[in-house]
Amino acid sequence: MGLTRNKRKTDPEIVIARDTDSELSSSSSSEEEDNYPLSESEEEDEAVKSGGKIELEKNKAKGNAPITVKLIKKVCKVCKQPGHEAGFKGATYIDCPMKPCFLCKMPGHTTMSCPHRVVTDHGILPTSHRNKKNSIDFVFKRQLQPRIPPIKPKYVIPDQVHCAVIRYHSRRVTCLEFHPTKNNILLSGDKKGQIGVWDFAKVYEKNVYGNIHSVQVNNIRFSPTNDDMVYSASSDGTIGYTDLETGTSSTLLNLNPDGWQGPNNWKMLYGMDINSEKGVVLAADNFGFLHMIDHRTNNGTGEPILIHKQGSKVVGLDCNPVQPELLLSCGNDHFARIWDMRKLQPKASLNDLAHKRVVNSAYFSPSSGTKILTTCQDNRIRIWDSIFGNLDLPSREIVHSNDFNRHLTPFKAEWDPKDTSESLIVVGRYISENYNGTALHPIDFIDASNGQLVAEVMDPNITTITPVNKLHPRDDVLASGSSRSLFIWRPQDKTEMVEEKKDKKIIICSGDSKKKGKKQKRGSDDEDDEDDMFISKGKNIKVNKSQAKTTKSSRKTKT
DNA sequence: ATTCCATGATGCC
DNA sequence: TGGCATCCCTGGAA
Numbered sequence: 166m167g168l169t170r171n172k173r174k175t176d177p178e179i180v181i182a183r184d185t186d187s188e189l190s191s192s193s194s195s196e197e198e199d200n201y202p203l204s205e206s207e208e209e210d211e212a213v214k215s216g217g218k219i220e221l222e223k224n225k226a227k228g229n230a231p232i233t234v235k236l237i238k239k240v241c242k243v244c245k246q247p248g249h250e251a252g253f254k255g256a257t258y259i260d261c262p263m264k265p266c267f268l269c270k271m272p273g274h275t276t277m278s279c280p281h282r283v284v285t286d287h288g289i290l291p292t293s294h295r296n297k298k299n300s301i302d303f304v305f306k307r308q309l310q311p312r313i314p315p316i317k318p319k320y321v322i323p324d325q326v327h328c329a330v331i332r333y334h335s336r337r338v339t340c341l342e343f344h345p346t347k348n349n350i351l352l353s354g355d356k357k358g359q360i361g362v363w364d365f366a367k368v369y370e371k372n373v374y375g376n377i378h379s380v381q382v383n384n385i386r387f388s389p390t391n392d393d394m395v396y397s398a399s400s401d402g403t404i405g406y407t408d409l410e411t412g413t414s415s416t417l418l419n420l421n422p423d424g425w426q427g428p429n430n431w432k433m434l435y436g437m438d439i440n441s442e443k444g445v446v447l448a449a450d451n452f453g454f455l456h457m458i459d460h461r462t463n464n465g466t467g468e469p470i471l472i473h474k475q476g477s478k479v480v481g482l483d484c485n486p487v488q489p490e491l492l493l494s495c496g497n498d499h500f501a502r503i504w505d506m507r508k509l510q511p512k513a514s515l516n517d518l519a520h521k522r523v524v525n526s527a528y529f530s531p532s533s534g535t536k537i538l539t540t541c542q543d544n545r546i547r548i549w550d551s552i553f554g555n556l557d558l559p560s561r562e563i564v565h566s567n568d569f570n571r572h573l574t575p576f577k578a579e580w581d582p583k584d585t586s587e588s589l590i591v592v593g594r595y596i597s598e599n600y601n602g603t604a605l606h607p608i609d610f611i612d613a614s615n616g617q618l619v620a621e622v623m624d625p626n627i628t629t630i631t632p633v634n635k636l637h638p639r640d641d642v643l644a645s646g647s648s649r650s651l652f653i654w655r656p657q658d659k660t661e662m663v664e665e666k667k668d669k670k671i672i673i674c675s676g677d678s679k680k681k682g683k684k685q686k687r688g689s690d691d692e693d694d695e696d697d698m699f700i701s702k703g704k705n706i707k708v709n710k711s712q713a714k715t716t717k718s719s720r721k722t723k724t
Numbered sequence: 725a726t727t728c729c730a731t732g733a734t735g736c737c
Numbered sequence: 738t739g740g741c742a743t744c745c746c747t748g749g750a751a
Binding site for chain 1: 743744745746747748
């Protein structure tokens, strides 16, 4: 198990090692890279070519030959059967053919040959994009099939990292929220319970509140009546109400007043939204119940209501943007449910949208509120085109790699709030692709009206999965959280010089005080990993060890 | 340096 | 029904 992990981590480094540019030699990372060994996979390959000699010699050299001499017999790591291999081969993952497809979950083929696979190779257009017909064919097809949606204005995709805060949070980012009026303020919650406030226009202005929650923040909402006040729902079972100016915070709801009574009793709050018409903050817990707080008095209202299967986690709540009586919920009982706010009682939902697995998120469309978008752990994004129509089945299912996995914040496909056609959605991708020798996990922009991939956004600097994505309500900006870091993406300005664009790219690296001692031993001087943040532009990006590696590879891929 | 663990849902028995 | 191994992850602790 450790093997696979190490292997994955070393793979991108091979590329970097070949790139002997000394640009970053001032950082402490270069010496290790210079004599970096072959990756384990390459070593393994050689061992096989030479009939396992390497392995035997190793044993001899140790002097104490074990009784069981391990010959390297190629056995699949996944199913333990001989004859094939599974796992990462460089930056490409080879599926075990004995398992169902990792992408669409159907048996009989692997991800490589999956009909839903988006990218076949780097630089090649996705099959869904390949324009096999000419424009006349297209027009003709439109006449024959009126259901093909009208041509929409071209989407503006924020596909370039504009700025970032590397290792901003001390645990992984769990949620993001833009300020309702100040365009450059981004709030972020993390697994540790901290809430960050970042002015990404000034880049270096950031603030972290650590006193609000004790564990994972699951949702942040601004008060509809006061821009400085935010509500936050957390797995510590509380709703926090925090003044961003002063940092003072109060607890509006605490589901665990008696403290820790064992894991079976600990209540956590996940989904949260605000119904400003009704003046109520809604939050749902991990036992299937909905809680409400009057947001004018900030007092709880009424008893909790069972809205999902008893004992199952309710992960998402969404109030309809047009019709205040409508509430959407989703949860681990494999359902998304539509509720009438006037009739909130167990089993009284207006509709139950069935899914095959856990529903990570369910959102009404942002303008009309008549469509529903859900993300499900069966690797499918579902769209219901009209809440007034038949909701037995979704209008479309889009196969998309958004498996839940340990240590990952659940993927949630989100609408672009600016797209009045209510088509563009953004969602991070779990499965990786091989981009010039580096495994990257892009952020996908999908046209929800036809399921087509509009854009896949990535940066060689970001090798971690990016499950948390939020599109700006007014600007062409995407904010994303990947592991502990935050990124701001803006559209590539094609009229600008590339060089100038590069110079605009700013990366802040904020060191972690806890790690300091450990990491600094490696360096020859004390330059890296200080608690100060480093701001630099263009080529002089000064980063810590792990960032330095990927920065190098980024140069390689870009030139 | 390396291993282990947390944490969540699933699927198999 | 419940216990348990498994999973294309990640970071920190032991």
